[in-house]
Amino acid sequence: MINPMGGIDFPCIATELHLTETHLLMNAAEFFQQSAGQWRSLRTTHHLAFRRTEKGESEISVEALAADHPKVIEICQLHQIDPTTAIGGAFVQWAGTMAWDKNEDENHTGSTVFALVPDDGAHRRGKMLRERGYAEIVPVVGQFHMDDQDGLILVTEYETMSSVERFWFASPSLRLRTSTVKRFGGFSTATFCTEFRVDPDTQLSDAEATPSSEFYSLLGW
Amino acid sequence: MINPMGGIDFPCIATELHLTETHLLMNAAEFFQQSAGQWRSLRTTHHLAFRRTEKGESEISVEALAADHPKVIEICQLHQIDPTTAIGGAFVQWAGTMAWDKNEDENHTGSTVFALVPDDGAHRRGKMLRERGYAEIVPVVGQFHMDDQDGLILVTEYETMSSVERFWFASPSLRLRTSTVKRFGGFSTATFCTEFRVDPDTQLSDAEATPSSEFYSLLGW
Numbered sequence: 165m166i167n168p169m170g171g172i173d174f175p176c177i178a179t180e181l182h183l184t185e186t187h188l189l190m191n192a193a194e195f196f197q198q199s200a201g202q203w204r205s206l207r208t209t210h211h212l213a214f215r216r217t218e219k220g221e222s223e224i225s226v227e228a229l230a231a232d233h234p235k236v237i238e239i240c241q242l243h244q245i246d247p248t249t250a251i252g253g254a255f256v257q258w259a260g261t262m263a264w265d266k267n268e269d270e271n272h273t274g275s276t277v278f279a280l281v282p283d284d285g286a287h288r289r290g291k292m293l294r295e296r297g298y299a300e301i302v303p304v305v306g307q308f309h310m311d312d313q314d315g316l317i318l319v320t321e322y323e324t325m326s327s328v329e330r331f332w333f334a335s336p337s338l339r340l341r342t343s344t345v346k347r348f349g350g351f352s353t354a355t356f357c358t359e360f361r362v363d364p365d366t367q368l369s370d371a372e373a374t375p376s377s378e379f380y381s382l383l384g385w
Numbered sequence: 386m387i388n389p390m391g392g393i394d395f396p397c398i399a400t401e402l403h404l405t406e407t408h409l410l411m412n413a414a415e416f417f418q419q420s421a422g423q424w425r426s427l428r429t430t431h432h433l434a435f436r437r438t439e440k441g442e443s444e445i446s447v448e449a450l451a452a453d454h455p456k457v458i459e460i461c462q463l464h465q466i467d468p469t470t471a472i473g474g475a476f477v478q479w480a481g482t483m484a485w486d487k488n489e490d491e492n493h494t495g496s497t498v499f500a501l502v503p504d505d506g507a508h509r510r511g512k513m514l515r516e517r518g519y520a521e522i523v524p525v526v527g528q529f530h531m532d533d534q535d536g537l538i539l540v541t542e543y544e545t546m547s548s549v550e551r552f553w554f555a556s557p558s559l560r561l562r563t564s565t566v567k568r569f570g571g572f573s574t575a576t577f578c579t580e581f582r583v584d585p586d587t588q589l590s591d592a593e594a595t596p597s598s599e600f601y602s603l604l605g606w
Contacts, residue, residue, distance in 0.1 A: 204436070208577060213581065334549070342577065356429060
């Protein structure tokens with residue numbers, strides 16, 4: 165695998181993951197340990213009914229929590245689940261903006277804590293418990309599982325909507341996320357986030373980069 | 386699975402796929418048979434060095450080709466591969482625009498044909514052969530495999546760049562695609578396409594829809 169200098173300095177381990185079936189499989193706690201740190205997120209939402217695109221940026225901080233962290237224990241107790249069955253969790257903080265039609269700007273800042281409670285011995289599927297979801301008062305439970313490429317799938321059902329999300333690492337410093345949301349049974353949005361690790365030692369210089377020609381798939385478009 | 390009326394009329398089979406391991410697995414030819422038809426694509430490219438977003442729209446037409454189609458045989462011969470090992474292919478046409486910085490508009494119209502030559506008995510991994518890639522004179526070969534959620538992964542190596550793409554169906558009428566591109570070993574772009582089937586019987590009315598509140602992940606941001 166040739167990995168010469170150039171472009172952006174993202175460590176590169178990615179391509180092999182997709183074609184090798186014998187790579188080490190991560191459990192969900194390891195996935196969040198790998199997520200720990202500071203990230204910058206570029207987010208695009210496709211509103212399917214309007215065929216329009218909304219974009220935003222945010223800064224994200226992720227702290228992995230051990231299985232015996234008081235917050236993890238507290239969330240398990242909130243959900244009436246034995247805390248000794250948890251394998252860990254995470255504390256996430258974010259700050260960012262989403263613009264609708266570029267006329268209205270809104271700041272979104274917040275934090276949340278969640279806990280992972282696997283259903284299986286490999287700790288690759290189970291429940292993700294959270295204090296409460298966005299605009300929800302009741303505690304929220306999602307179902308997670310790790311797929312065969314170590315992507316994390318998270319399915320969350322709310323009263324009138326449901327979401328399917330997939331998170332994966334293209335490299336240790338580049339995390340991607342897609343989500344589709346259904347409201348009342350119909351797809352309403354599809355979202356894509358590109359999250360890159362903020363490294364204080366590496367300042368990206370726009371001046372050094374020039375627009376690269378557009379990439380087209382082998383499939384053409 | 387509740388699937389009431391409302392939102393956009395996309396048939397819904399999606400959520401279960403992600404949590405069920407015993408669903409029927411598609412082979413690559415079936416994936417392209419399911420792709421056949423007219424699609425409208427919303428595309429967003431995140432340019433990582435610039436932290437900027439470029440968007441575009443295109444119309445796509447996909448025709449699945451049988452294994453014994455003359456075009457499939459011709460492409461196999463071009464690559465000096467026994468045509469009887471092919472399981473089919475596709476003829477793809479597209480027309481669309483990509484805007485850079487909204488100042489320059491460029492029309493992109495084209496068509497391509499490719500053939501699928503599996504390496505395995507299940508027809509779930511192998512080579513995707515194409516006449517030639519974008520801005521390439523030599524024929525192009527990509528490696529494909531179907532993952533455990535019936536997503537199609539396509540890895541293509543060019544001289545100075547490589548791409549990893551994943552295509553999947555959220556429903557029979559909603560196909561999603563992500564791709565990451567490395568140039569000279571560094572990630573340069575991450576792209577997301579939302580492709581929905583164009584159904585002449587169903588006209589989406591923007592007037593009927595109102596902006597829905599933003600969805601936030603169980604993870605918060």
